Amino acid sequence: MKKILIIDDSDVMREQLSEMLRHMVAGGVQIHEAADGISGIKAAIELVPNLIFMDIVLPYLSGYAASVRLKNIPGLKGTKIVGMTSDVGEDTQGKVLSWCDDFLPKPIEEESLKQILERHFNCVTAAKRIRDGSRASSLKRVTEEIVRQLEEQVGELTRANQKLEKQTGVIRHLYRATKKAKSRLKRLNQLRADFTDLLSHEIKTPLTAVAGYAECLQIQAEDRLTEDEQDMLKKIMAGSQRISMLVNEISRLNQLKFNLRSGHTAILADVLRDVVKSREAFIREKSIQVSMHCEPELIIALDGAYLKEMVDHVVKNAIIFNIPGGSLEIVCRRTKGNVEIEITDSGIGIDSAYLNDIYNPLTQLVDIEHYQSHPLRGLGMGLTVCREMAKNVGGTMAVESDGPGKGTRVRIQLPTGEDVS
Numbered sequence: 001m002k003k004i005l006i007i008d009d010s011d012v013m014r015e016q017l018s019e020m021l022r023h024m025v026a027g028g029v030q031i032h033e034a035a036d037g038i039s040g041i042k043a044a045i046e047l048v049p050n051l052i053f054m055d056i057v058l059p060y061l062s063g064y065a066a067s068v069r070l071k072n073i074p075g076l077k078g079t080k081i082v083g084m085t086s087d088v089g090e091d092t093q094g095k096v097l098s099w100c101d102d103f104l105p106k107p108i109e110e111e112s113l114k115q116i117l118e119r120h121f122n123c124v125t126a127a128k129r130i131r132d133g134s135r136a137s138s139l140k141r142v143t144e145e146i147v148r149q150l151e152e153q154v155g156e157l158t159r160a161n162q163k164l165e166k167q168t169g170v171i172r173h174l175y176r177a178t179k180k181a182k183s184r185l186k187r188l189n190q191l192r193a194d195f196t197d198l199l200s201h202e203i204k205t206p207l208t209a210v211a212g213y214a215e216c217l218q219i220q221a222e223d224r225l226t227e228d229e230q231d232m233l234k235k236i237m238a239g240s241q242r243i244s245m246l247v248n249e250i251s252r253l254n255q256l257k258f259n260l261r262s263g264h265t266a267i268l269a270d271v272l273r274d275v276v277k278s279r280e281a282f283i284r285e286k287s288i289q290v291s292m293h294c295e296p297e298l299i300i301a302l303d304g305a306y307l308k309e310m311v312d313h314v315v316k317n318a319i320i321f322n323i324p325g326g327s328l329e330i331v332c333r334r335t336k337g338n339v340e341i342e343i344t345d346s347g348i349g350i351d352s353a354y355l356n357d358i359y360n361p362l363t364q365l366v367d368i369e370h371y372q373s374h375p376l377r378g379l380g381m382g383l384t385v386c387r388e389m390a391k392n393v394g395g396t397m398a399v400e401s402d403g404p405g406k407g408t409r410v411r412i413q414l415p416t417g418e419d420v421s
Contacts, residue, residue, distance in 0.1 A: 001027065001028050001029065001030055002025055002027070002028075002029045002030070002050050002051070002121065003029070003030045003032070003047055003048070003049040003050050003051075004021055004025075004029055004030070004031050004032070004049055004050065004051045004052070004053065005031075005032045005033070005034065005040065005043055005044055005047060005049040005051075005052045005053070006018060006031065006032070006033050006034070006052075006053045007033075007034045007035075007036075007037065007040035007043075007052065007053065007054050007055060007058065007063070007066065008033075008035070008053070008055040008058075008084070009035050009036060009055065009057075009058055009059055010055070011035075013055070013106070013108075014033045014035075016108065017053060017108060017113075018031045018033070020108065020110065020113055021113075021117075024110075024113065024114060024117055025117060025121065032047055032049065035059075036058050036059045036060050036061065037058045037059075037060060037061030037062065037063065037065060037066035038060050038061050038066075040052075040054070040058075040066055041061075041066055041069055041070060041073075044070055044073075044076060044079065045073060045075065045076070048075060048076065048079065049079055050078075050079065050080070050120075050121075051079070051080050051081075051082065051120055051121075052070070052079060052080070052081045052082065053082050053084055053104065054066060054067055054081050054082065054083050054084060054100065055084050055085070056083055056084065056085040056087075056096060057085065061149075062149055063083060063084075063085075064095075064099055065149060065150075067081050067083065067099040067100055068099055071099065080101040080102065080120050081099075081100045081101050081102075082100060082101065082102040082103070082104050082116055082120075083096035083097070083099075083100035083102070083103055083104070084103075084104045084105075084106055084108070085105070085106060086105070086106040086107070088105040101120070102116050102119065102120070104116055199247075200247045200248075203243065203247050204244070204247060207240055207243055207244055207247075210236065210240050211237060211240040211241070211244070214233055214236045214237045214240065215237065217233055218230075218233055218234075218237070264301070264302065264303040264304065265299050265300065265301050265302070266299070266300055266302055266303065266304035266307055267296075267297065267298070267299055268294055268295075268298045268299070268300050268307075268332055268339065268341070269292075269294040269295065269296055269297075269298060269332070270304075271304050271307050271308050271311065272292060272294060272311060272330055272332070272341075273292070274308055275308055275311050275312050275315050276290055276292070276315065276330075278312070279312075279315060279316065279319055282319050283319060283328070286319065286322060286323075286324050286325070286326070287324055287325045288319065288322055288325070288326050288327065288328050289325075289326070289327045289328070290327075290328045290329075290330070291327070291328075291329050291330070292329075292330040292331075293329075293330070293331045293332070294330070294331070294332035295332065295334075298332055298334070298339065300339055300414060300416065301415075301416065302393060302414065306389065306393075307414075309389070310385075310386050310389040310390065310412070311341065311343070311386075311412070313382035313383065313385055313386040314343045314382070314383070314386055314410045314412070315328070315330075315343065316382060317345075317382055317383065317408075317410075318343055318344075318345035318347065318408070318410075321345070321347040321348050321408070322345050322346060322347040322348075323346060323347055323348070326345065326346040326347060327344075327345065327346045328343070328344070328345050328346075329342075329343070329344045329345075330342070330343050330344075331344075334416075335413065337415060337416060338395070338413045338414060338415055338416060339413070339414050339415075339416055340411060340412070340413050340414075341411070341412040341413075341414070342409065342410070342411050342412075343409070343410045343412075344407060344408070344409045344410075345407050345408055345409075346407045347407055347408060348404065348405060349401045349402065349403055349404045349405050349406040349407050349408055350399070350401040350403075350404070350408055351401075351403060351404055352401070352403060355399060355400075355401065358383050358399055383397075383399065383410075386412070390412055390413070390414065393414060393415070394414075394415045395412065395413050395414040395415060396412075396413045397410065397411070397412050397413075398410070398411045
């Protein structure tokens with residue numbers, strides 16, 4: 001069975017020529033196609049066709065250049081090449097026949113194609129070529145055109161290479177700048193951490209003395225103090241305790257990424273029950289109705305103490321900012337690749353304009369005496385710490401509210417994978 005390769009960048013032309021060849025070649029024919037000179041050369045080497053129909057005007061590599069290359073491949077010595085072009089001038093035919101074995105004008109006519117097939121498959125007549133004295137000049141023009149095309153391609157490659165070198169230089173500069181900035185940021189972060197630790201230590205030392213002396217006065221001289229003096233003493237002790245809490249919270253936030261233990265697992269329902277139980281007295285004081293829906297054996301690859309601390313910040317807020325007789329609902333569910341903990345309260349809610357502000361450390365959006373004086377009242381650090389703890393293990397935390405008086409919903413998503421370090 002004869003094998004024919006058609007190299008033409010026109011889909012319509014390849015389809016038309018293929019259809020004509022199937023009807024004309026007796027005994028069946030295998031037809032292969034290529035859309036440009038480079039892929040055509042690769043296909044010819046692989047297929048070794050009997051006949052190649054080569055369009056002269058091709059992208060990337062012209063039909064002339066492709067024909068020169070094919071003629072110099074040892075395994076394709078017996079393959080005939082038919083050059084095709086819509087330029088049917090005598091000079092063009094001579095140029096084509098300088099490197100091709102035959103010439104086929106476009107648009108293709110059945111009679112012209114039939115004659116080519118008879119010449120190369122049945123050897124009825126000799127290939128008709130223009131072999132006049134202009135062959136040498138035609139060959140020279142073809143060679144010059146090939147050289148010109150190669151020079152253009154080399155020029156394009158040179159310009160592309162220069163552009164690439166320039167871009168590479170910019171990338172190198174950006175990489176060095178980024179690396180330098182990252183190193184500086186790391187140093188600044190370490191300085192911040194060191195400063196926070198130093199500040200915590202320096203504050204705790206005098207604070208311990210203030211709290212200790214105040215406690216001694218309360219124990220040893222309470223009966224000798226007036227009511228106003230006792231009240232001032234209580235305020236000193238309360239203030240000391242609050243400053244101590246603030247220092248501890250800041251220190252905790254500073255050390256989050258260094259205190260995570262890996263390789264631990266916890267039953268989520270058990271951890272959540274422990275959190276609720278630890279706050280039971282305050283829940284009972286406000287008559288809050290608590291409901292929890294969680295799979296009994298839902299296991300998460302996280303240290304139980306770490307998870308308990310994370311969730312406790314949210315549960316504490318849900319108690320502080322809830323209304324008397326309100327509700328607190330905790331729901332756990334599996335999502336794609338995650339476990340979601342949803343904590344919803346019926347409390348005072350949050351104005352949507354301030355939702356983004358709640359993540360800022362030391363921020364509280366209410367100034368109501370009841371909440372300011374609540375025994376669980378925090379420092380505005382809880383949600384900040386919770387979100388950092390979630391991010392620390394590859395999770396997320398989001399807060400939603402429909403507005404003031406409509407409660408708050410907190411969603412914590414944590415990955416189920418075992419490697420959380």
